[in-house]
Every structure is written in structure tokens, then in C-alpha cells.
Amino acid sequence: MSVAEKTDAYILAAERVSKSFGEVAVLFSVSFELRKGEVHALIGENGAGKSTLMKILSGLHTATSGTIKLDGEEIVLPPYGQSESLGIVLIHQELNLAEQMTVEENIFLGREDTSKGFLNRKTMIAKVQEYLDILGLDISPNDRIRDLSIAQKQMVEIVKAMSRDARVLIMDEPTAVLTEAETELFFKQVERLKQSGVAIIFSSHKLSEVKKIADRVTIMRDGQWIATKKTEDLTLDAMAQLMVGRELSKLYPPKNEVDVDAEIVLEVKNLNADSIDNISFKLKKGEILGFSGLVGSGRTAVFEAICGLLRIESGEVYLNGKPSQFTSVAQARDAGLVYLTKDRKENGLLLTQKMQPNLTLLALPKFVKNMTIDKRAEKIAMARGVRRFDIRARDPNVIVGDMSGGNQQKLLLAKIMESNPKIVIIDEPTRGIDVGTKQQIYNFIAALAADGMSVVVISSEMPEIIGICHRVAVMYRGKITGVLNGTEINESEIVRYAAGLREIQQNG
Amino acid sequence: MVEDNVNVAESRAVHKWLRKFDLKTMGPAIALIILCIIGYSLNTAFLSDGNITNLLTRSAFIGIIAVGATFVITAGGIDLSVGSMAAVISGLMIMIMNNALETFGTGITTVLIGCGCSIILGVGAGWVNGFLTTKGKIEAFIVTLGTMGIYRSLVTYFADGGTLSLDFDLRDTYGPIYYGSFLGLPIPVWVFIAVSILGWILLNRTLFGRYCTAIGSNESVAKYSAINVDRIKTYTYIIQGLCVAMATIIYVPRLGSASASTGVLWELEAIAAVIIGGTVLKGGYGRIVGTILGALILTTIGNILNFTDLISNYLNGTMQGLIIIVAVWLQRADWKKGSNK
Structure with a gap:
């Protein structure tokens, strides 16, 4: 690398x-450089060390060895987020906002504008409004954080960073929880910040986004630096390959066709509940049925209603x-129907x-003797689960919250399977986990179906729906707008139904 | 299979060895031993048979209530009403027995009627707390703060501002429950031991105990894991009520009376015993053995102060308060290296 001569940049x-x-x-x-006004993506599998590097670059962790340079000068970054005063701002994966306070209060938190001990509310509100206008955001300084969507909260974090005159903005997986439309909006803000000279580091598992927005990409694997390249010199495949370090020839396992006269194990007729409207579909034995659609289209609600987590208003369910x-x-x-939540930290595991x-926990009555x-x-069950789902933990007594996302997801899968279900509903099976683990999870799902289990996969990631499902139901605003088969299962078809541009009358 | 067994045994041995040196779990036991050493060095009578028995008997009330509180707190709740509940149950028990006296005489029947009513009242009061927190969806702190006030004023009302006294003829029949002993140990201590063992089994070995821990860790995860959260939480308050009833049954024959000052601050002592013992106040981790040690520690402090003139006995509360704060501070501090949180 010809780094030395250009350090000042x-x-x-x-x-x-x-x-x-x-x-x-x-x-x-690991060596890493950030240029002025560039968007630099950091990619790698879970546990590759991206978050750690980001925390070191923002002073949240101190490096065991090596040096950090700011503007070409060696520096020891102050701890506990105090590097914000140096213009380095880290936005955490879990956003750091006071939920009960307003947008304005959050943005000025800790450095409120006061005179004679009283708050200058008007000036602060005006200032926040100014920032919101610059970014073209449709929220008010007086809105409470708890009333905002996740995307809007993220925007508030960005405004907060701007108000602190950030020169370096570090974001850990900012788009993980955003919908596609929200991501689009988010990228616009990133573009604006970049124009104003802010340098941005972000990590993401979504390689197409990286390709779209980043100027340069640094790839990490197992705590080591692998490569730093201009984005235009990398294809998506090349990125994935550098991340995994092996050929990802087949991310998805081959699909086993479902027997045409396989029995119907689950039938839903005209189901209505909060935010879902007249849902009907059938699920066959050994089938993998995908549920696609935008976030908030009611996919999760359908299955929460079927599994007794949400009250059914009308309609019939046949098992x-x-x-x-x-x-x-x-x-x-007890009837053999289980739901694997998309929110493993909130609803899935005791961290x-x-x-x-x-x-x-789910199958505990089974373990009661005398x-x-x-x-x-x-x-014995634990040993079996670890073997079957390849859960890799440093030691068996590790606290679950300290495990990587991928291993948590495998543990959650093992937990669900412990109840010996006939039908499994998996909501966002690969959210926030690395490519290698994704591939394993796809294989598990395929194996379950091959064993005669029926699987419903709810996912916002279209490639995985297309890659593993036999049939795909697409939802839009609480309704099933279409059920796709065989070659109909492709991105453009799904998008049409998911955006409500097309709808077919279907009776299951 | 054989290999598995060897591994299991091996890891168990390693585990035991590690646990021996885990200050967080051993803390309460070490604290109690240190207190005993201090007590003995101040006055050798501290370790006399009489004093030890006295100490254990005194611990029994708070200890039994604290075992119940361990379940409530482990499941993420809190019950502030236990002291007032004990007072109102004492009062009602005395009134019921005094009335039953006319029909059933001074025999064992009257006492049994009193005890039965105590149990029913305890379970009922616990159920009310549980019902209001789960079905009423009101914070446990608020519900039990409310019932605490209600029960306290009720006992004052029943006693007409004074004292409710058990009929003297009944005291001879009922007295042995507090003053009697079996195999050299007072009856209250036996009750304490029985409640502790049952509590330990229930928390550590049964579905119910595991579900309490799960709910205290994360209610939402518990719900998604097929646990009937409302029912389990209500049961924890019922267990608490039952424990209060048991403590009351052995407490009433001690003085044979109940007044507005009966059981004052018991809730704080019970919660303190639970927390000193290592149970996490916000739920998700509970230790019955710790709770028992916590109750013993609290009583021992008072006992030592009685034995010495160094510190005024009136500062008992100060010492207990300091111990609670230090205990929790020791638990917060991270003694294990390699942890970065």
C-alpha cells in the first residue's frame, strides 16, 4: 500500500x-484509513471485528497495541464517547436516544443552551428545525422519540451528529432495521453529509447497498484486514468471496419438489385480526412457503394470530x-405449530x-420428571442441539447475550425444534447474521422440509425467499395480493405484488 | 455415552471448584461468618446454645417472608405489602380465634381454625396483589404500595387504634408453636427450615421456578416461549401471601397481640434479605440459600449490637442499611477478569 506519502489526506x-x-x-x-469526504464501507462476517474496529476508531475501546491518527497526528482518543468533541461520532447499532424526551431535547442532551440557568428552548428548537430542514426531514423538534419510526430515530441520530459538527461519522449497521424505502431516504442524507465534507464509515451485511453508496470498501475476516478497494473495482460476488474466503458457489441448497398430492397440514380461511385483512392460504406437508412483502405489510401479524399471540377477530384455521x-x-x-420470532433479542432469547x-424453555414441560x-x-438435549445446529460457543456456560448473532440464531432455531413441531414459522431467518451462517441456516431449513416438516419463511430479503421457497405469498397492506409458483418466483413479480401494483383474486 | 458421562462429571467438578471461589455467590456466607467472628470476639456468649437458638428463631419471621419475596423478585415483581399484610392477618386471626372460643373452647380446634383462616387470608391477599398487577396491568410497586396502606389502616381500625389481644386461655394452647421445641430446635426454626427447603426445590428444580426466572429475565421472551406469564406471576404473589401467613402463625403466639405497629418495616427487611443474598432486584436471577443467609445476617447484626456497648442498639437500622448498600455494591463490582461490560 502506498499509504505513507498521502497521510495528510x-x-x-x-x-x-x-x-x-x-x-x-x-x-x-489491522490498518485502516479514512479520507476526507468519503463513504467507506466496512464489511465482513459476524465476528470479523468490524464493530470492534469502529469502537476503537471512536475511542469507545482502547487498542491493545497500534496507533490511531487524527489529521495525521498520533492521538489517544478519550473514552466514553468524549471524542465527539474532536468531531468523531459513533452511532450505535442500538440507537442511543431517550425515548420519553423530544427530538430537540435529545439533540441538545448534555450541552443545552442556557442563560442564567434557564433553558433557551426557542433557540434550540429553531436550530433543530434548521437541521431538519437541511436534511428534508418530515418531523418536528417537539415530537417524542417513542412516537417515531426506527428510520426517523436514525435520522435524529444523524441530526445529533451534525449538530455536534461531526467530521467523522461512524455507523454500525445503520440499515439493518430499515425498509427499502427508508434506506433510500437514509442514503440521501448520507450523500448530503458527504457533500458537506463529512467522512463516513459504515458497516453493512447488505452488499448491494455497499455497492450503491460506498466510495471505498474495506473487507475484514476473522479479525484481520483482508483488502481495501475502490467500490467500482469490486463486484458483489467478489465482495462476498473476500468476506467468506471461499467460493460461495451455492448459497442456497437445491430445492426438493413437493409431492403434488402431499396432504395439506395448515389451511387458513378468511382470517381477520388487527392489521390483517381476509387472509387465506394453504400449506402442504414438506413445503417451504415464503411470505414476502414490505415491512409492516402484516406478515408477522398473520402468524402471530395463528399461533395464539394475537387475537383472531374472525376466520378459520385448520390444522x-x-x-x-x-x-x-x-x-x-402442543399442536405442533411453532413460531420463531424475528426479534431474537426482544422476544427470542433470555440474553x-x-x-x-x-x-x-419452549419445550420445558417435556423435561419434567417426578x-x-x-x-x-x-x-443431553443441549449437546444434541449444539451438534445438530453447529452452535459454536467458547464454553457451554457462556451468557447468550455475549454470543454472536449467528450463534444466537442457531440457538433459537434449536430451541424451537426442541418442541418437535410439525409446522415451523421462521420470521426473518437470517436477520443480522453473516453469509456463512446464512448458508447453514438455509441448509437447515431445506433439511427440515425434506424430513416432512412444513416451513413458512417470512423474509424481507428477496433473494432468500426466491432461493429457498417452493411457493411465495406476497402481502401488501394486510392482504395477500398474490401467491407465486415455480418460475413466477422472481424479483420483479414479487415487487409488483408487494407494492400493491397487482393483485389476484385467490381462494387459497 | 460413557464419554459423555465422564465429561459431564468432569465439567461438574470444575464447575464446583470455580463456584467455590466465586465471591458473588459466596459473599453472603463469608459476610455471615465474619459477623459471627466479630460477635464471638466481642462476647463469647454470642456462640452459646441459647443465643444461637434465639438468633435462629428471630430470623424465622423475616426469613420465611423473604423466601416468598425471592419468588416475587425473581419474576421481576416486588411486594411492599408484606409487613402490613402480616399485621392485618395477625389481627384478624386473633379476632377470629377469640370469637371461635365461645363455640369451640380453648382447645386445639380454635387454634387450627385461626391458622386455617390465616392461610386463606394470606393466599387471598397474595392473589389480590397478583390479579391487580397482571390482569389490572398496574405496576407491582403501585399495587403493593396501595395494599400496604390499606392493610395497615385496617389493622388500626380493627384494633380501634389500640391493641388486639389473644384470649389468655388460648395462649396456653397456642404458645408452644412459638415457645415449644422439637429435637432441641424451636418450632419456628423447623418451619423456617421446611419453608426454605421447599422454596429451594421449587425455585431450582421445578418448571415453576424456571418460568419465574425466565419471566424476570424477559417477559416477552417468556410469552413467546409458551409460558402463561400472568398465571406464573400471580402464583408468585400467592406464594408470598402464603409465606406471610406462615410467618404470622408462628409470630402471633409470641406476644399474643396485634397492633398498628405489628410488622412495621418487615417488607424492607424481607427485601433487604433477598437482595443481600444475591437475588437481582430487577428479576431474572434468584437464590433461596442467599435469601436465608441474608435474613440471618440482618438478625445477627441486631443481635451483636445487643451484646456490645460499642454502638448504640438504636443504630441497628443504620448498620443494617450500611450492610445492604455494601452488599449490593460488592455484587455490582465485577470481580471476574476478562469481562468488558
Whole structure:
């Protein structure tokens, strides 16, 4: 690399930075440079060290060895986010806003404008309004954070960064929770910030976005620097390959055709509930049925209603031909129907507990012997789950919150399967996990279906819906607008139905 | 299979060894031992049979209530009403027994009627707290703050501002429950031991205990994991009520009376015992053994102050308060290296 002669062009740089937590090394001599006014993407599988590098670059972690340079000068960044005063702002994956306070209060939090001990509300509100206008945002300084969408909250974080005269903006997976439309809007703000000279680092699992927005890309793998390249010199495949370090020839397993006269295991007729409208569909034994559509189109609500998590207003549900309306998750589980949540941190796993109590929680009644829990059986189940779903944990007593997203997702899958279901509904099976683990999860899903289980996959990632599903139902504003088969399952068809441009009358 | 067993045994041994040196779990036990050493060095009578028995008996009330509180707190709740609940149950029990006296005489029947009513009242009061927090969707802190006030004023009302006294003829029949002993240990201590063992099994070995922990960790995850959250939470308050009833049954024969000052601040002592024992106040992790040690620690402090002139006995509350703060501070501090959170 011909770095040395152009150092002055770099606003922020890390030189041969290493980091270990206790005895576990997570970064190995990584070098990274950020130019003024560039958008620099950081990509890599989960656990590649992206977040750690970002935290080191913002002073949240200190490097075990190596140096950080700001404007070409060696510097020790102050801890606890104080590097904001140097113009370096990190926006966390989990946004850091006070939910009960207003937009204006959040933006000025900790450096309020006061005179004689009283707050100058008017000036602060005017200032925030100015920023919101610059970014073209449709929110008011007086809105409460809790009333905003996730995308809007993210915009507030950006405004906060702008108001602090950020020169370097570091964002950890900013688009992970955004819909496509929101992402579009988000990129516009990024573009504007870039024009005004802000240098931006962001990480993402969505390579097409990286291709679209980044000027340069740095790829990391297993805590090591792999490559830094101009975006135009990289294809999506090349990026994926550099990340994984092996050929991703087949991300998706081959599809096994479903037997034409396979029995119908689940039939839903004219189902109505909060935010869903007249839903009807059928699911066959051994089938993988996809549910596509925009975020908020009611996909999750359909299955929460079927599984007893949401009250059904009207309509019928037949399980193996028998009418079944569940009012609790326990009833659904006992009937062989389970739902794997898209929100593994909020609804899926007990982050403060170890793996074993998490694994057996859903199927716990099965483990009761003589009125008490059979810990031996639990241990055997744990070993089986680890083997079957390839859960990689440093030690079996690790706290689940400390595990990587991919391993958490595998544990969640193992937890659901512990109840021996006949029908599994998997909501966003690969959200926030790396390519390698994604591939494993697709294989698990295919294997479940091949074993005669029926699987519903709800996903916002179109490639995965297309890659693994036998049939795809598309939803728009609480309705199923179309059910696609075979070659109809392609991106442009799905988009048409998902945007409500097309609708077919269907009776299941 | 054989290999698995070896691994299991091995990891268990390693685990035990690690746990031995885990300050967080051993903390309460170490604190109690240190207190005993201090007590003994100040006055050798501290470790006399009589004093130990006295200490254990005194711990029994708070200890039994604290075992119930461990369930409530582990499941993410709180019950502030236990002290007032104990007072109102004592009062009602005395009134009921005094009335039953006329029909059933001074025999065991009257006492049993009193105890039965105590249990029913405890379970009922616990159910009310549980119902209001789960179905009423009101924060446990508010609900139990409300019932705390209600019960306290009720006992004052029943006693007409004074004291409700148990009929003297009944005291001879009922007395042994507090003053009697079995195999050298007072009855209250036996009750304490039984409640503790049952509580430990319930929390650590059963579905119910596991569900309490899950709900305290994350209610939403519990709901998605097929747990009937409302029912389990209500049960924790019922268990708490039951424990209060048991404590009341052994408390009433001690003085044979109830007044507005019965059980004052018991809720704080019970919660303190739970927290000193290592149970996490916001839920998700509970330790019955810790709770028992916590109750013993609190009583021991008072006992030591009685034995010495160094610090005034009136500063008992100060010492207890300091111990609580230090205990929690020790739990917060991270003693294990390699953790970065």
C-alpha cells in the first residue's frame, strides 16, 4: 500500500491496531484509513471485528497495541464517547436516544443552551428545525422519540451528529432495521453529509447497498484486514468471496419438489385480526412457503394470530383438517405449530441466561420428571442441539447475550425444534447474521422440509425467499395480493405484488 | 455415552471448584461468618446454645417472608405489602380465634381454625396483589404500595387504634408453636427450615421456578416461549401471601397481640434479605440459600449490637442499611477478569 506519502489526506487512520479481550484476541494488526469526504464501507462476517474496529476508531475501546491518527497526528482518543468533541461520532447499532424526551431535547442532551440557568428552548428548537430542514426531514423538534419510526430515530441520530459538527461519522449497521424505502431516504442524507465534507464509515451485511453508496470498501475476516478497494473495482460476488474466503458457489441448497398430492397440514380461511385483512392460504406437508412483502405489510401479524399471540377477530384455521384456534402459544406448541420470532433479542432469547435454559424453555414441560426438571435430559438435549445446529460457543456456560448473532440464531432455531413441531414459522431467518451462517441456516431449513416438516419463511430479503421457497405469498397492506409458483418466483413479480401494483383474486 | 458421562462429571467438578471461589455467590456466607467472628470476639456468649437458638428463631419471621419475596423478585415483581399484610392477618386471626372460643373452647380446634383462616387470608391477599398487577396491568410497586396502606389502616381500625389481644386461655394452647421445641430446635426454626427447603426445590428444580426466572429475565421472551406469564406471576404473589401467613402463625403466639405497629418495616427487611443474598432486584436471577443467609445476617447484626456497648442498639437500622448498600455494591463490582461490560 502506498499509504505513507498521502497521510495528510486521511482524516482518521488506524495503524496496525490489535485488540484482545482478556485472553481472546479479536483484532490482529489491522490498518485502516479514512479520507476526507468519503463513504467507506466496512464489511465482513459476524465476528470479523468490524464493530470492534469502529469502537476503537471512536475511542469507545482502547487498542491493545497500534496507533490511531487524527489529521495525521498520533492521538489517544478519550473514552466514553468524549471524542465527539474532536468531531468523531459513533452511532450505535442500538440507537442511543431517550425515548420519553423530544427530538430537540435529545439533540441538545448534555450541552443545552442556557442563560442564567434557564433553558433557551426557542433557540434550540429553531436550530433543530434548521437541521431538519437541511436534511428534508418530515418531523418536528417537539415530537417524542417513542412516537417515531426506527428510520426517523436514525435520522435524529444523524441530526445529533451534525449538530455536534461531526467530521467523522461512524455507523454500525445503520440499515439493518430499515425498509427499502427508508434506506433510500437514509442514503440521501448520507450523500448530503458527504457533500458537506463529512467522512463516513459504515458497516453493512447488505452488499448491494455497499455497492450503491460506498466510495471505498474495506473487507475484514476473522479479525484481520483482508483488502481495501475502490467500490467500482469490486463486484458483489467478489465482495462476498473476500468476506467468506471461499467460493460461495451455492448459497442456497437445491430445492426438493413437493409431492403434488402431499396432504395439506395448515389451511387458513378468511382470517381477520388487527392489521390483517381476509387472509387465506394453504400449506402442504414438506413445503417451504415464503411470505414476502414490505415491512409492516402484516406478515408477522398473520402468524402471530395463528399461533395464539394475537387475537383472531374472525376466520378459520385448520390444522390437519381440524379447526384450530389457539389462544396461547402453549396450545399451538402442543399442536405442533411453532413460531420463531424475528426479534431474537426482544422476544427470542433470555440474553442474561446461559444456553441450556434458553434451549429448553419452549419445550420445558417435556423435561419434567417426578415434578422436577430433569437436568440430565436437558444436558443431553443441549449437546444434541449444539451438534445438530453447529452452535459454536467458547464454553457451554457462556451468557447468550455475549454470543454472536449467528450463534444466537442457531440457538433459537434449536430451541424451537426442541418442541418437535410439525409446522415451523421462521420470521426473518437470517436477520443480522453473516453469509456463512446464512448458508447453514438455509441448509437447515431445506433439511427440515425434506424430513416432512412444513416451513413458512417470512423474509424481507428477496433473494432468500426466491432461493429457498417452493411457493411465495406476497402481502401488501394486510392482504395477500398474490401467491407465486415455480418460475413466477422472481424479483420483479414479487415487487409488483408487494407494492400493491397487482393483485389476484385467490381462494387459497 | 460413557464419554459423555465422564465429561459431564468432569465439567461438574470444575464447575464446583470455580463456584467455590466465586465471591458473588459466596459473599453472603463469608459476610455471615465474619459477623459471627466479630460477635464471638466481642462476647463469647454470642456462640452459646441459647443465643444461637434465639438468633435462629428471630430470623424465622423475616426469613420465611423473604423466601416468598425471592419468588416475587425473581419474576421481576416486588411486594411492599408484606409487613402490613402480616399485621392485618395477625389481627384478624386473633379476632377470629377469640370469637371461635365461645363455640369451640380453648382447645386445639380454635387454634387450627385461626391458622386455617390465616392461610386463606394470606393466599387471598397474595392473589389480590397478583390479579391487580397482571390482569389490572398496574405496576407491582403501585399495587403493593396501595395494599400496604390499606392493610395497615385496617389493622388500626380493627384494633380501634389500640391493641388486639389473644384470649389468655388460648395462649396456653397456642404458645408452644412459638415457645415449644422439637429435637432441641424451636418450632419456628423447623418451619423456617421446611419453608426454605421447599422454596429451594421449587425455585431450582421445578418448571415453576424456571418460568419465574425466565419471566424476570424477559417477559416477552417468556410469552413467546409458551409460558402463561400472568398465571406464573400471580402464583408468585400467592406464594408470598402464603409465606406471610406462615410467618404470622408462628409470630402471633409470641406476644399474643396485634397492633398498628405489628410488622412495621418487615417488607424492607424481607427485601433487604433477598437482595443481600444475591437475588437481582430487577428479576431474572434468584437464590433461596442467599435469601436465608441474608435474613440471618440482618438478625445477627441486631443481635451483636445487643451484646456490645460499642454502638448504640438504636443504630441497628443504620448498620443494617450500611450492610445492604455494601452488599449490593460488592455484587455490582465485577470481580471476574476478562469481562468488558
